[in-house]
Amino acid sequence: MIFIYLLSGLFLGWSLGANDTGNIFGAAVETRMLKFKHAALIAAIFITLGAMAEGSGPSQTLGRLGSVDALGGAFTVALAAAAAITLMVRIRIPVSTSQTIVGAIIGWNFFSGRLTDFRALLTIAMSWITAFVMSAAIAGILFQIFRRKINKSHLHLLELDVYTRYGLILIGAFAAYSLGANNIANVVGVFVPGRPFKDLRLGAELIFSGTAQLYLVGAMAIVLGIYTYSWKLMRTVGKDLFHLSPVTALIALLSEAIVLFVFASQALRNLLIFLHLPAIPLVPVSSSQVIVGAVMGIAISKGGKNIRYNILAKISLAWVIAPLMAFFFSFIALFTIQNVFEQDVKKDLTYEFNSQTVGYLVAREMDKSALSIVNGRSFDSEQKLYSELKSTQVFTPEEISSIIRIVEVYPLKVNTKILTDQGAINRISDQQLRELQTLEDLSFRHKWDFQQHLSQSESWRLIPNPQTEEEKLHNQKREEQYELLYRLFYYHPKR
Amino acid sequence: MALLLKTTKFVETQIDLFLDIVSDAAVLFKLAMDDYLKDRTSQFEDRLAKVRESENKADDLRVSIERYLYERTLIPENRGDVLAILENTDEVIDNIKDSLLQFSIETPEIPEELDDLWMQTTTASVEAVEQLVFAVRSFFRDIAAVNNYIHKVYFFEREADHLGENLRRKIFSLDIELSQKSQLRFFAIHIEKISDYAQAVCDRLSIYTIKRQL
Numbered sequence: 001m002i003f004i005y006l007l008s009g010l011f012l013g014w015s016l017g018a019n020d021t022g023n024i025f026g027a028a029v030e031t032r033m034l035k036f037k038h039a040a041l042i043a044a045i046f047i048t049l050g051a052m053a054e055g056s057g058p059s060q061t062l063g064r065l066g067s068v069d070a071l072g073g074a075f076t077v078a079l080a081a082a083a084a085i086t087l088m089v090r091i092r093i094p095v096s097t098s099q100t101i102v103g104a105i106i107g108w109n110f111f112s113g114r115l116t117d118f119r120a121l122l123t124i125a126m127s128w129i130t131a132f133v134m135s136a137a138i139a140g141i142l143f144q145i146f147r148r149k150i151n152k153s154h155l156h157l158l159e160l161d162v163y164t165r166y167g168l169i170l171i172g173a174f175a176a177y178s179l180g181a182n183n184i185a186n187v188v189g190v191f192v193p194g195r196p197f198k199d200l201r202l203g204a205e206l207i208f209s210g211t212a213q214l215y216l217v218g219a220m221a222i223v224l225g226i227y228t229y230s231w232k233l234m235r236t237v238g239k240d241l242f243h244l245s246p247v248t249a250l251i252a253l254l255s256e257a258i259v260l261f262v263f264a265s266q267a268l269r270n271l272l273i274f275l276h277l278p279a280i281p282l283v284p285v286s287s288s289q290v291i292v293g294a295v296m297g298i299a300i301s302k303g304g305k306n307i308r309y310n311i312l313a314k315i316s317l318a319w320v321i322a323p324l325m326a327f328f329f330s331f332i333a334l335f336t337i338q339n340v341f342e343q344d345v346k347k348d349l350t351y352e353f354n355s356q357t358v359g360y361l362v363a364r365e366m367d368k369s370a371l372s373i374v375n376g377r378s379f380d381s382e383q384k385l386y387s388e389l390k391s392t393q394v395f396t397p398e399e400i401s402s403i404i405r406i407v408e409v410y411p412l413k414v415n416t417k418i419l420t421d422q423g424a425i426n427r428i429s430d431q432q433l434r435e436l437q438t439l440e441d442l443s444f445r446h447k448w449d450f451q452q453h454l455s456q457s458e459s460w461r462l463i464p465n466p467q468t469e470e471e472k473l474h475n476q477k478r479e480e481q482y483e484l485l486y487r488l489f490y491y492h493p494k495r
Numbered sequence: 496m497a498l499l500l501k502t503t504k505f506v507e508t509q510i511d512l513f514l515d516i517v518s519d520a521a522v523l524f525k526l527a528m529d530d531y532l533k534d535r536t537s538q539f540e541d542r543l544a545k546v547r548e549s550e551n552k553a554d555d556l557r558v559s560i561e562r563y564l565y566e567r568t569l570i571p572e573n574r575g576d577v578l579a580i581l582e583n584t585d586e587v588i589d590n591i592k593d594s595l596l597q598f599s600i601e602t603p604e605i606p607e608e609l610d611d612l613w614m615q616t617t618t619a620s621v622e623a624v625e626q627l628v629f630a631v632r633s634f635f636r637d638i639a640a641v642n643n644y645i646h647k648v649y650f651f652e653r654e655a656d657h658l659g660e661n662l663r664r665k666i667f668s669l670d671i672e673l674s675q676k677s678q679l680r681f682f683a684i685h686i687e688k689i690s691d692y693a694q695a696v697c698d699r700l701s702i703y704t705i706k707r708q709l
């Protein structure tokens with residue numbers, strides 16, 4: 001059953017392998033600098049490596065936008081994204097899974113009555129534009145550097161050819177790695193909260209987590225796409241979209257690889273945080289648009305002649321149309337899957353205002369009189385609750401979000417044996433386990449209630465009002481551990 | 496990479512050798528012309544033999560370079576252009592050899608008063624070929640310098656045309672048989688043609704240079 005649900009994600013992966021590998025090796029294969037079989041092998045290896053090593057960052061950003069908490073929902077969301085991308089590619093608009101998956105997730109949010117984190121949406125949408133502009137800027141600067149260096153070096157045409165060829169292989173591998181890291185979130189990111197695979201223990205210390213298994217399956221789908229269909233598209237990308245000389249292809253590829261890496265690498269983000277530099281959000285971006293941006297940057301750097309401005313218009317259009325289209329597809333498909341095929345597409349969450357939750361809210365200095373209109377009531381949709389609270393004109397959107405998190409009913413039962421069964425035991429320290437065991441068999445109705453109990457112990461404590469980036473990183477890690485426990489200790493009230 | 500660089504270096508050497516031969520053939524043509532005008536017949540024939548040998552060597556090298564470029568899929572984007580340059584440059588040597596051979600066969604009698612203008616036309620044509628060799632070498636190593644050499648080729652071609660015209664006017668102003676005038680005109684045109692071939696290569700080279708520019 002898991003694999004049937006995963007099929008739509010695998011289709012997305014196949015489409016990514018078929019489409020986006022062309023953006024990396026299209027020019028190299030078309031100019032015959034590289035044979036297809038070599039390009040495909042490099043792409044297959046490095047996309048898989050990238051997905052496994054650094055795929056989690058962009059997945060978390062997508063998770064913030066909307067956590068699709070049922071496998072049926074994830075299946076439908078991925079299917080809607082795949083349908084939208086197929087349609088956009090047919091009308092020759094460069095678009096990628098990044099744009100369609102975002103629209104599809106928001107479609108799920110609307111269908112299941114969940115709120116959309118508009119700040120996360122803004123971060124993602126801004127990243128698409130930033131990635132395009134950044135790619136153009138990097139390519140433009142690199143072009144000037146390369147031109148100066150090559151002209152000064154007086155390299156023989158044949159030697160330049162050899163170096164370019166090896167450059168295309170090396171940078172192609174780097175770009176494939178970055179593509180895998182950045183775009184695996186599009187392929188299987190929506191399946192992460194549903195946890196279709198259990199963690200596997202490989203030896204004493206090594207754990208093959210369920211998420212990593214999911215990334216591997218996604219990467220395999222991408223590899224299938226590379227070997228079955230990318231040949232045709234590589235040639236189309238290399239020939240139709242832009243004809244580049246091998247050296248300019250190398251520059252465009254390097255710019256693409258850098259941009260994809262910047263938006264995917266957790267290690268780079270941590271380094272920037274460590275150096276007290278502004279951190280870049282980890283967001284899946286479109287490799288098609290990034291490479292077009294790079295080509296445009298080179299063209300501008302050359303003097304701005306022969307720029308096809310209609311491509312710019314098409315890309316701007318794609319930023320709006322692709323998510324919208326996926327949104328509608330997703331909404332309609334979710335309705336059909338739930339009502340015609342009777343599949344669970346979401347967890348049925350309720351939001352209760354009782355003495356416990358209201359008491360906790362008042363203790364957190366929320367306006368008691370404003371809460372009186374909802375006191376004693378129960379809601380089955382975040383959106384309805386949001387509208388009700390907003391109508392009081394007392395709470396800010398941030399306050400409403402925190403109220404929703406507090407009143408959400410999320411039944412939990414502590415069972416540390418599950419940690420061992422699911423292979424997640426090594427995700428927490430021995431001290432954390434000991435402190436968790438003190439709550440063994442206790443039940444909680446709310447996440448915050450559980451967290452409040454657990455955070456009394458030192459090893460589970462969050463730093464209040466984190467100021468520095470290191471403190472924020474500490475809290476982020478702790479919150480990830482809490483999220484893991486929420487998923488593992490959740491029990492269905494009807495079960 | 497080391498293996499591919501080794502092959503590359505070998506092909507580079509062959510291209511350089513090919514261009515050396517073209518340059519040598521042009522200088523030999525000038526020396527042979529001087530020998531002919533000064534009636535040093537046996538020395539002239541020696542030079543013709545050397546040019547013939549050079550032409551054969553150039554043909555072999557060109558074929559060998561073509562084979563390497565295709566068999567090892569080197570410079571896939573530029574190899575068509577490179578081969579066109581080499582083939583067209585090869586035609587310059589063919590033309591040099593044909594001219595000298597024609598002198599050897601027909602042994603035209605050149606009146607002494609034409610000697611100076613004859614040599615000036617020859618020098619201009621040979622200089623065009625020399626500059627062409629520089630331009631082709633730059634195409635491989637220093638793309639920014641190519642146009643400079645191309646400009647010089649065009650200059651010497653125009654100079655050869657101008658001197659050639661003067662030569663033909665002078666031939667027809669001389670008091671000699673019409674058949675001799677006609678024969679000398681044929682040889683004068685042959686000498687001008689050498690620079691025309693050099694110019695034809697440059698016409699292509701300037702386009703290939705634009706293509707190669709970053």
